[in-house]
Amino acid sequence: MKPYRIVGQPQAQIDARDKVTGRARYADDLRLPNALHALILRSPHASARILGIDTTRAAALPGVRAVLTGADFERTFGVLPISKDEPALARERVRYVGEPVAAVAAENAEIAAQALALIAIEYEPTPPVLDARHALKPTDDPLHPELKRGDNLHKQVEQRFGDPDAAFAAAPIVIEKRFRYAAVTHAFTEPHAVQVEIDGRGNLTVYSATQVPHYVHLALAEVLGLDEHRVRVVKPHLGGGFGGKSDPFPHEMIAAKLALVSGRNVRLRFSREDVFFSHHGRHPTELTMKLGFDPAQGITALTGDILIDGGAYGSFGVVTTYYNGVLLQGPYPVPNFAFRCRRLYTNKPMCGAMRGHGGVNPRFASEVLMDMALTEAGLDPCQARIDLLHRENTLTVNEFRITSVGLKRGLEEAMRRSGWREKYGKLPFGRGIGVACGFFISGSALPIHWNERPGSTVRMTLEFDGAITVYSGASDIGQGSDTVLAMMAAEVLGVELDQVKVVAADTRLTPVDLGSYSSRVTFMAGNAARNAAIRMRRLLVAGACRKLGLSEPEYPQPQPPADFFRQGQRAPDFEADYLGANPDYRDGFELSGGRIRHLASGADIAWLDAVHAAIEGPGILQTVGNYRAPKLGGKFKGAGAGLSPSYSFTAFIVEVTVDPETGHVRVDKATCAHDCGFALNPLAVRGQIEGCFHMGMGQALMEEVVHEGGAVQNAGFLEYKIPSPFEEPEIDIVLSDGEDNEGPFGAKEAGEGPLAPVIPAIANAIFDAVGVRLQELPMRPDRVLAALRKAGAR
Amino acid sequence: MNPAPHLLRLNINGQCHTRAVAPAITLLDFLREEIGLTGSKRGCDLGECGCCAVLVDGAPMLSCLLPAADLEASAITTIEGIGCGSDLHPLQEAMIEHGAIQCGYCTPAMVLNGVALFAREPHPDEHAMQTTIAATTCRCTGYNAIRNAYRAVAAREESR
Numbered sequence: 001m002k003p004y005r006i007v008g009q010p011q012a013q014i015d016a017r018d019k020v021t022g023r024a025r026y027a028d029d030l031r032l033p034n035a036l037h038a039l040i041l042r043s044p045h046a047s048a049r050i051l052g053i054d055t056t057r058a059a060a061l062p063g064v065r066a067v068l069t070g071a072d073f074e075r076t077f078g079v080l081p082i083s084k085d086e087p088a089l090a091r092e093r094v095r096y097v098g099e100p101v102a103a104v105a106a107e108n109a110e111i112a113a114q115a116l117a118l119i120a121i122e123y124e125p126t127p128p129v130l131d132a133r134h135a136l137k138p139t140d141d142p143l144h145p146e147l148k149r150g151d152n153l154h155k156q157v158e159q160r161f162g163d164p165d166a167a168f169a170a171a172p173i174v175i176e177k178r179f180r181y182a183a184v185t186h187a188f189t190e191p192h193a194v195q196v197e198i199d200g201r202g203n204l205t206v207y208s209a210t211q212v213p214h215y216v217h218l219a220l221a222e223v224l225g226l227d228e229h230r231v232r233v234v235k236p237h238l239g240g241g242f243g244g245k246s247d248p249f250p251h252e253m254i255a256a257k258l259a260l261v262s263g264r265n266v267r268l269r270f271s272r273e274d275v276f277f278s279h280h281g282r283h284p285t286e287l288t289m290k291l292g293f294d295p296a297q298g299i300t301a302l303t304g305d306i307l308i309d310g311g312a313y314g315s316f317g318v319v320t321t322y323y324n325g326v327l328l329q330g331p332y333p334v335p336n337f338a339f340r341c342r343r344l345y346t347n348k349p350m351c352g353a354m355r356g357h358g359g360v361n362p363r364f365a366s367e368v369l370m371d372m373a374l375t376e377a378g379l380d381p382c383q384a385r386i387d388l389l390h391r392e393n394t395l396t397v398n399e400f401r402i403t404s405v406g407l408k409r410g411l412e413e414a415m416r417r418s419g420w421r422e423k424y425g426k427l428p429f430g431r432g433i434g435v436a437c438g439f440f441i442s443g444s445a446l447p448i449h450w451n452e453r454p455g456s457t458v459r460m461t462l463e464f465d466g467a468i469t470v471y472s473g474a475s476d477i478g479q480g481s482d483t484v485l486a487m488m489a490a491e492v493l494g495v496e497l498d499q500v501k502v503v504a505a506d507t508r509l510t511p512v513d514l515g516s517y518s519s520r521v522t523f524m525a526g527n528a529a530r531n532a533a534i535r536m537r538r539l540l541v542a543g544a545c546r547k548l549g550l551s552e553p554e555y556p557q558p559q560p561p562a563d564f565f566r567q568g569q570r571a572p573d574f575e576a577d578y579l580g581a582n583p584d585y586r587d588g589f590e591l592s593g594g595r596i597r598h599l600a601s602g603a604d605i606a607w608l609d610a611v612h613a614a615i616e617g618p619g620i621l622q623t624v625g626n627y628r629a630p631k632l633g634g635k636f637k638g639a640g641a642g643l644s645p646s647y648s649f650t651a652f653i654v655e656v657t658v659d660p661e662t663g664h665v666r667v668d669k670a671t672c673a674h675d676c677g678f679a680l681n682p683l684a685v686r687g688q689i690e691g692c693f694h695m696g697m698g699q700a701l702m703e704e705v706v707h708e709g710g711a712v713q714n715a716g717f718l719e720y721k722i723p724s725p726f727e728e729p730e731i732d733i734v735l736s737d738g739e740d741n742e743g744p745f746g747a748k749e750a751g752e753g754p755l756a757p758v759i760p761a762i763a764n765a766i767f768d769a770v771g772v773r774l775q776e777l778p779m780r781p782d783r784v785l786a787a788l789r790k791a792g793a794r
Numbered sequence: 795m796n797p798a799p800h801l802l803r804l805n806i807n808g809q810c811h812t813r814a815v816a817p818a819i820t821l822l823d824f825l826r827e828e829i830g831l832t833g834s835k836r837g838c839d840l841g842e843c844g845c846c847a848v849l850v851d852g853a854p855m856l857s858c859l860l861p862a863a864d865l866e867a868s869a870i871t872t873i874e875g876i877g878c879g880s881d882l883h884p885l886q887e888a889m890i891e892h893g894a895i896q897c898g899y900c901t902p903a904m905v906l907n908g909v910a911l912f913a914r915e916p917h918p919d920e921h922a923m924q925t926t927i928a929a930t931t932c933r934c935t936g937y938n939a940i941r942n943a944y945r946a947v948a949a950r951e952e953s954r
Contacts, residue, residue, distance in 0.1 A: 022833020478897025
């Protein structure tokens with residue numbers, strides 16, 4: 001291991017003291033002067049025509065400063081340019097219970113509430129479409145007539161590689177099963193909130209609980225018809241996102257419009273019920289998957305037919321539709337592969353991106369089928385998985401470039417630590433152990449909005465007082481991204497972490513970063529920050545050389561590592577954007593302890609003196625670092641989906657106790673092996689893995705958003721049950737000691753990938769415990785009991 | 795239309811705050827909206843998430859469910875009243891050290907509930923710690939790191 005001072009060491013978040021003392025300010029904690037209070041009136045119908053809206057009485061109420069309806073917004077929006085299908089306020093029809101229909105801004109919350117009650121809306125309810133199967137049926141009244149279809153299909157993706165049919169015919173083991181999945185939601189603790197500040201020139205500063213300030217900026221300008229330069233979006237501290245704050249939202253458009261109309265600052269916050277209406281959670285799914293397996297070769301074919309229930313609007317749904325298929329291309333080679341995935345519009349709150357986006361549900365199916373095949377073949381499910389993992393520097397059949405794969409050693413260690421060999425198949429009835437693997441993208445190689453700019457840019461300044469400031473558009477949503485960026489700057493520049501300040505997620509002050517989603521921040525913003533720091537180091541070294549009377553070092557052009565894996569002739573631009581995974585600074589200086597020392601001569605000066613020397617000319621030291629993904633992927637339709645410069649790999653080994661009387665499943669212990677390349681901040685990586693386990697276990701055993709007639713029935717923490725501390729087992733974590741050639745200091749993602757294997761690992765452990773295979777989530781006690789009864793009856 | 799404001803005087807973190815407020819105002823609204831102490835978090839307004847916990851005469855209570863008018867005779871402690879400057883409560887230090895803080899939204903409540911627990915019982919057993927942690931919803935950490943921080947404080951107290 002390299003002798004790093006800061007990276008690789010467990011570091012508390014740089015704002016941990018602010019959070020633990022209540023000093024950290026979240027979107028609803030800001031106090032803008034003289035702000036109006038905004039409220040949204042929501043649809044009581046899942047599907048209805050709006051025959052008329054009368055706001056005159058509301059507008060006439062003293063203290064009301066602005067009232068909006070759908071007529072006040074010309075343009076619809078959506079995070080993906082290909083599905084801008086969502087209005088800020090409903091027009092002509094409502095498509096889900098809870099959809100925003102009108103909004104008011106008033107001097108205080110009481111007046112705003114009174115005004116909402118005075119808005120008269122005449123609805124004509126129409127028959128709602130409540131599930132994906134229903135949505136496939138022909139209709140002359142689809143949710144989105146603009147698509148000019150005779151049904152409610154939003155997106156259909158079909159891909160085929162190799163010859164699955166021939167492979168199935170030749171495979172010794174072929175298993176096909178059907179799986180079903182309930183809707184689950186992010187359940188972050190901070191409800192959405194937004195505050196808008198308007199200045200005398202009509203410029204808007206929007207403080208919002210968002211993972212994607214840049215996309216919110218673009219959407220606000222477009223929907224409000226403003227020049228983009230009039231909008232500034234700032235993310236304050238954020239109380240959890242998990243994908244549920246990664247879209248531009250109607251309430252952001254509404255609050256901004258209210259500010260424009262009234263000329264006043266506006267404050268708007270969600271109730272917990274509003275959060276459930278907003279949703280954007282994991283798609284309810286129904287799928288059939290077929291696996292062909294040959295003990296001598298591994299997986300020979302995998303096919304899936306997948307139906308996902310998207311709810312009323314598009315959100316990230318087109319991406320989800322692809323991810324449900326393409327993310328099956330790991331963690332093992334699948335030489336013959338085909339899938340069809342269809343996303344349907346239904347009259348429910350929309351689904352979108354949720355931790356492990358699109359890859360979680362199919363992973364449950366593929367890893368249960370894998371377990372069935374390995375069991376049938378008489379192979380050890382853990383050892384066989386190790387043997388079948390992707391090899392490094394290979395291409396999948398759909399041309400994903402697999403580079404570093406560090407899971408093999410990690411899973412071997414997890415197998416040993418968990419006592420797998422002593423336990424698997426040997427525990428008494430009712431107790432079991434199971435394993436599953438997964439893989440996930442470290443950022444999407446392609447941007448959502450096509451452009452030629454770098455995927456991530458970081459600006460860095462160093463001033464007379466020695467303060468290093470990292471300006472990054474990346475959003476710290478609680479995962480600790482500000483901390484990891486500061487750590488890399490401190491590492492490269494030879495200072496303590498305290499000396500690095502972070503200005504983040506402010507679209508006026510920070511360069512464009514696409515946001516915190518698709519596990520992209522550490523890899524992409526991280527590379528950009530590290531590159532900016534390396535360039536800053538060169539300025540500092542130049543200052544030191546001048547003071548010491550030395551000539552400046554000559555820097556060779558950065559070269560790819562010897563084992564760098566190119567896809568075809570495509571490679572990253574090493575000179576401009578890429579300075580190597582594990583930088584050898586090539587300057588012959590050591591920066592530490594407040595000194596800058598020339599290694600060859602031993603001459604040294606104070607770090608701050610070098611700053612002063614370097615700053616004499618320009619007055620401020622400023623650098624820019626970029627990250628630009630290498631050009632990747634095949635030439636077929638949809639080849640861009642799932643492309644990532646690198647992939648993480650995870651395995652979970654889980655022990656359970658199943659009560660055959662009640663069907664209750666308890667997870668007793670979990671062991672995780674995760675390959676995030678080099679763990680930049682092991683404390684944060686462990687936190688992400690534990691958080692993934694929590695969410696995966698919730699989806700596996702208890703979580704379910706229940707709709708009745710399109711209305712959410714359990715819109716609160718009492719009824720939407722997530723795991724409590726009593727259900728959380730101890731989690732033993734094995735971090736791989738590998739490195740990725742292209743990640744910053746060799747790092748890959750850790751925030752999402754670990755979730756997916758949790759669910760099948762629990763299912764496989766249930767099979768080891770009581771001999772039944774569950775194929776529907778959540779694996780509630782009643783379902784376990786039903787499966788046990790069915791097995792007993794056989 | 796609104797009921798007449800009511801003059802309310804509360805002792806918060808050892809200081810008296812007097813405000814003219816709506817008679818039915820909750821303690822959470824009094825703290826956040828009237829005197830600007832935003833460390834108590836609003837997660838649901840229904841007593842379900844636990845993020846708004848404060849100490850009333852040393853006992854943890856959910857401020858979103860408490861009528862502020864009932865508390866004129868009580869001493870109220872919010873997160874702003876725990877640890878001053880660099881001198882943090884051992885649980886605050888332990889939570890930082892063990893990575894028990896991710897997004898931080900549940901953190902004030904996790905701290906206050908723990909402060910009350912350790913004041914009452916310096917060596918709580920696992921069940922008492924679990925029960926205390928379970929009073930607040932955390933969606934980031936999976937609770938393990940928080941549990942470890944609580945355990946560390948229990949152990950530290952023991953060695954004294």
